[in-house]
Structure formats: C-alpha cells, structure tokens
Amino acid sequence: MKMTTLQGLERDIAQDTFNALKMGLRGPVLLPGEAAYEESRTIWNSMIDRRPAAIVHCLGTGDVVACVQFARDHDILLSVKGGGHNIAGLAVADGSLMLDMSLMRGVWVDPRNRIAHAQAGCLLGDVDRETQLHGLASVLGFVSLTGITGLTLGGGFGYLTRRWGWTSDTVTGIDLVTADGRLVHTASDDNEDLFWGLRGGGGNFGIVTGIDYTLFPVGPEIVGGLVAWPAGEAPKVLELYRTMAEAAPAELTLVAIMRPAPPAPWLPKEVHGTPIVAILACWSGNPEEGEKVVAPIKAFGKPVGDVLVRRPYAQIQALLDATQPKGRRYYWKSEYLARIEPTLAEKAIIHAAKIPSPFSAVILFQIGGALNDLATDHSAVGNRDARYVLNIAGSWERAADDAANIAWAREAWSDMKSFSTGGTYINFLTEDEGSERIRAALGNNLARLAEIKAKWDPANMFRTNRNIKPR
Template sequence: MTETTIITREGATATLAEEAVVAFEQELRGSLLTPDDEGYSEATLIWNGMVEKTPALVVQPTGTADVVAAVKFAREHDLLLSVKGGGHNIAGTALADGGLTIDMSTLRGVVVDTEARTVTAQAGCILGDVDRETQLHGLALPLGFVSETGIAGLTLGGGFGYLTRRFGWAVDNLQSVEIVTADGAVRQASSDSEPDLFWGVRGAGANLGVVTSFTYRLHDVGPTVYGGLIAWPFDRVDDVAATYQELTATAPRELTVFMMFRRAPAAPFVPPEWHGKHICAMAVCYSGDLDETDEVLAPIRALGDPIVDLLQAQPYTQLQSYLDATQPKGNHYYWKTEFAADLSDELVDTMGKLALESPIPGAQMVMAHIGGALNDHEPDDGVVGNRDAHFAYGAAGMWEPNDPKEEAYKQWVRDAWAEFQPFSTGGNYINFQTMDEDDERIRATYGGNFDRLLEIKARYDPDNVFRTNRNVRAIAAPEDLTGGTDHTAGTGGRPEHA
C-alpha cells in the first residue's frame, strides 16, 4: 500500500501516509477496504444508481469499538466521513466521495425482549431483519414499507410506514440509542440520559454521530394482516380519487392506504394488455381485527372491476416487502415530495394531470396517508416535527441507468414539483430529499425546531465532522451558533462531496 489520496472535510485533496493507514487497519477488528480490494464494490453498492461516489477507505466494523476508531481516525486526519446503513437514501449520503465510509452492514443483530416489549437492533439492519424477529412474537413498529431499507437512515430521519397512523413516526417509538459522537465518546441517549442529544437524534441523527444500535417500543401487530395492491383503469380516476378522499377522512387508524397514479408495470400480476397503460392503484394495509376487514374495506370493494386485485390476508412480513420489486437497486431515482395537511380536490386533480403528462415510464405520483398518531404529539416532540402532516405526496421518478433522457426526466420532476408544492404544509421529509435540494429545504424540514437543533449540533459536533448528510451546520450563519464563535469558518458551506 502506498500513499492514499483522500478528500478532507473541507473538500480539499490530500494524502494519507502508508504507515497511518496500516496503523489504523491494525487497530480494527473488522475489515478496511480500498477500491482495489475484494468486497469493496459490494460495500459501496447503494440503492440509487444515479449516485456515483468512490470512498478512499471503507471500514466494516465488527462492533462499536471499530466505529470509535474510525471516527477518531477521520477526525485526526480531517477526513470526509460518511456512514452507510442500508444504503437506501435517495441522495446517496451513505458514501463519502474520496473520504472514509463506515459500512455498518455487517452489524445486523436483533434482540426482542417480549417482557419489556422492546427490540434492540444494530445499525446495519434492514427493515426485513427487524420485522422478521419481532413478528415471531406478533409484535411490530412503524418501519417503512420497503423491506430492504436500512433502519438507521429511516429512523434518524423520522421514519414512516404502514403503521404510522397507529403509532406515529418511527422515532416516536424510539426509546434509546447507543451513539458514537464526534469526540469518539460512546453515549447512551434517551429521554433520561443525554436528553438533548436524544431529541436531535429523533429526526436529524445523521448530523450528530454514528448510532450503533436502536431500542424501540413494540406493539401488537399481526402476524397476519390484510392488504396488498389493487388497481383500476385511469379513466376511473374521478371515482377512485373521490373514494380515497372519503376513506382517508374517516378510516380507523388500523387502516393505511397509499394511492398511486402511474403506468402499469410489466409485472406478472398485471394483465399483459394493461402493461404500460395509465392506472390508479392503492397499496393497502389493514392491521386491525380481521373479522372487520369486509366492513373496513367496503368503500374500496364498492369501486368494483379492478384490473389488479391482490388484496388478501397475509403475513405482515410479506406485506412489508410487497413494494420491493417496484424499487430495484441500481436504477436511477429522482424524487420531489411534500407533506399536506389535507387532500383537496385541487391537489388530487394536479397529481392526476401530472401523471398523464409524465414522460417517465417508471414515474409515480404518490399520495400516502400518514395522519393519525403522529399528529397527537407536540410540534417540538423530537426535532422531526411536521406534526401537521396528514399526507406525504410527490413525484417519484425512476429509470434505468444510461437512459439518454435522464436530464429531461429530472427537469420534468422539478417542473412537476413547482405545480404541486403550493399544497404543502411548508415542511417536508428529510429522507426523501435528493442531492440537489437547497438549504431552505433543510430548514423547512425542521421548522421551528431548527434553532434548537443548531445548538445541539454545535455542542456535540462543533467541527461538523458529520456533514455527509442533509447537513444543518453547513447552512448556519455565525450568529445562529452558540458561544458566539463561528465554527463554520473555513468550511465553505456544504462541501462539494457531501
């Protein structure tokens, strides 16, 4: 091994001496990979193929001690640092281009405590890992709706899924974390221990350290629920949308329905004559009393004559993986999303119009009903905020690599966003932000909680070691920071490689 060319936190090019890298590798129990090593490509493979980054070094820890060593090494050598959990973030923040990436994917232990009704999961777990273990006991928590998503990124950004209407954001169910902060300290954060840090972790945790394990509160769910996919021709959009609006206004919290306008995929469950044609679809999850299924789903059934009907009683773990195939790893993804307080006729009409106009074959216009338990909390209960959200909606663009129309597709999504953004609450979901969002989008994510978050960031990470994320410190003015000191001097704002 010779000198290693790296990117510093400020975005400059520098070199690491061979002896420094060798000494670091000897300190680790886990693997240290370079681009020439076997396993590097797999360690740096992320979901959004649009993002192309090449870390100079990748650490695959065997435990918290390796994480501590990696954080200290990155700090000592001024390395750009990132943390990769499931690698499912649309902005590609899992990878530090030219820097050091901590790949947590080898840490996938899950322990369920049925007496305490909690689960503790390591940060490399994906949703399917946790669902599989908790469902052995008929327990679950709101963790997304694609089983290959990493729990760490999802949770640290707030997290929502099919059970959010019943139990709130994922972070509303978080009891504690083990976290390695920028000084290399291992801390236990909860409402009783390091409460300010825990408050910030609940929605902006990527800014504050490397969480190595999460402990969540569990709820009785499953193991059998009712749901799946159902779809109708797009020329029935008025009836379908009206039913959806009425249903979401009165549905029990045990029922969650997402509505999608898109072209039908060439999937085995879609009749061949409908492949590529515009449809209205619903993704359904009913986790209540199965004896009441017919009554609860009666409005959907009353629409009649679907072209696809996969609604059935099934294991919750199966339902949680239903949409996996619609988001294959390696495709290019570009989204713009918002939160809405209600689903007005104008919003629905706009989303339908945009679906018909979209030139992107794999695009979806999505409206996800999330209102319920999350609205029961105060706006400052965790930095996640957005307690006025009842729907998450937006344009989800997807296409295969090397599509010559990529730039035109991205521009179409941006133009569509300009049309549907006026219906927004003003907040948005940090986990759905793409790599080119401006600073105001980050501020809007946290709303009135932003200033307190800055104070916590300044206390636990004054040098902005954790910046390869939707970074709050990079957009802070000097007067926003505690102590009257400009800790951002020399950073040049958000680094080019973040």
C-alpha cells in the same frame, strides 16, 4: 493514500498510519479496485457515483470508535452507509473514510417488555423478521430493503404510523459514537438533548450503533395489498381514496398510486405498461374487521387487478420491494399535505398522465393519526400537521433519459407545491435540494438542533448528511 479532509482538501495519509487503523479493526477494509468496494460504494440510486478513499466494514462498536478516532486525529471526512437508500446519496462521499454498517445487523427482541434492540446496519426487513416471531412489530417503512438508521433518524413513516406516530416517536434509546470518540447512550432520561435531536436531526451528531424500538402487537396476519383500475377511473378512485382516508380509523393506512402498470403477475398482461391508478391498503388490526373496512375498495368499479387480501404482516412490508430495485436512476420531489384538495387530485392525475418512464409514479401516502397528537417540539422531526405525503417519484434506467425525467418531476412539483403544509420530508430530499429545503423540513426545530450540534460536534465532523451547522 489520498483522503479528503473536512475542508474538502486532499491529504496524504502514510501507509503505516492507515495500516495501524486496519490492524486495530475486526471488520475488513475495502479499497478501490476490489469487487466488494464497488458493491459497497454503489447505492440504491445509481445517479450517485462517488468514491470513498477507503471503506471499513464495521464489525462492532469498537470498529466505529476506531474509525471516528482516526478521522478526528487526521482531519478526515467520514461518511456512513446504513441501507444505502438515501436518494441524495448521503452515505457516500468522495475521498472519505466510509463506514459501511452492513455487517452489524443483529436484532434482539425482548417480548416481555416489548422492546427490540437493533444494530445500526439493519434493514427494515431484519427487524420485522425477528419481531414478527413474537407477533410484534415496530413502526417502519414501506420497502423492506431500506436501512433502519437513516429512516429513523429522519423521522420515518409506514403502515403503522397512524397508530403509533413517526418511527422516531417509538424509539426509546439510541447508542452512538460521538465526535470525541465516546460511546454514548441517549434516552428520554439520558443525554436528553441529544436524544431529542437524533429523532429527526439525521446523522448530524455521531455514528449510531444501535436503536431501541418500542414494539406493538401486530399480525402475524393483516389485511393488505393493492387494487388497481385503468387510469381513466382516476378521478373517481381518488375521490374514494380521499373520503375513505378522511374517515379511516388509525388501523387503516391508504396509499394512492398512479403510474404505468408494472409487469406484475397479479395484473393481466394486456394491462402491463398502460396507465393505472391503484389503492394500496393496510389494515393492521383484527383481520375480520379489516375485511369489512376494505370491502368498499374491492367492490369499487371494475378493477384490473385485486390482491387486497389477508396476508402475513411481513409480506406487506416487502410488497413494494420489486418496484424499487437498487441500480435504477431516481429523482423525487415531495411535500407534506394537510388534506387532499380536489384540485390537487386533478393536478396529480394530469401529471401522472405525463410520466415519461415505465417506472415512475405519483404517490399519495396517508400518514397523520398518532403523529399529529404530539407537540411540534416533542422531538426534532416536527411536522405534526402532516397528514399525507405527496411523492412525485421519478424512476428510469438510462442516463440519456435524466433530463426528461427530472424535468417531469420538477414540473409536477412546481404545479402542486402550493398545497404543501410548508413542510417536507427530510429523507425524501434529493441531491440538488439544499438549505432552504432543510429549513422547510425541520422548521422551528432547526435553531435548537444547531445548538445541540455546537455542543456535541462543534467542528462539524459529521457533515455528510442533511447538515446542520453548529451555532
């Protein structure tokens, strides 16, 4: 079997050698030509089309250890897929031994101590489903099909970020298999350097097998959903968004979205495909209070649709899922912002009006709050001055439309990037964004990350990620 080495060369691995790995695994091995191999190697962003030499569907930590040892012994490139939602396709590498973690989706909730232990292949929805049984939640992202591990290792933000910080701020422990094939536990008092680096430094230090999350009382009922207006109202709606977001208590998170209206049942048919502006709100505190807080949004102007209501927390966590299907082509540009400048809002409206696809959007996520309260070097994620995320989100179906859609996103970004804090979200970087952008995302924490990398992975075995070179 031909596999790729760490240096990118092709190496022949004898069938007996590969069979020995296979025999030692509990999970199945998927090979080119098999339907399950195709399903596993394809990810959310269909712009990514890579072929690992073999895929191991890991069934437990023992399988992960066996694969890491095999890769080390034979100098083989490893890649690892959690939820397969990384837009740059970091999960998949040509010729690699790919670890697909999707059979490891167990979640154990300890409601008394308010901790959930989740296996590394979990999707966000897996964790919400189990924790909500106890009226608890961890700080996760906006689309329930995203993988917890990629999200958490890059920082992570969602509706609860303003109350409790980056997802990685709420993590109390991470288990991983390191380059020497050892299973290592990390926490604030256990392999502290590694624990610091894992919370923002991505998959650079090993293959994560499980994560411990702090849980918080949330729901089961919250107030959340969308209100939409015709795009002509965007200047006024964005001003409402800006003023409400600036004054918002931490329980409230607001997202502004400008895009062609999707064919959603809550929007009238005649609106479908026409440009709209929407505010997505989530109040995660007491619902009675939340209804009062979001009332000005519902009462504003003449909405074309309004589904901002009391609903289960688990429901809002999946509300955007249908807008982000696996298999479309995606290209994003994004920046952290400290505030919404009126001129930024004007530019966002101008670029939203030029969207060349029915699926793309200009989005402003509100973050800030608790994440701003910690020091920049609290963990590797940094960006403690970020209060909003600007996401220029290109999404379309045909390869023939790549150039037009990518050009739109790049043009919008060049026009708005001057409003950035200087930082950007490492998990939103696309395939063509390189070391300059990694530096922007990790800032001054990059130097310490390089030292930790040198200690734990001096040969840079874990390199199919936002790679930090050992120093």
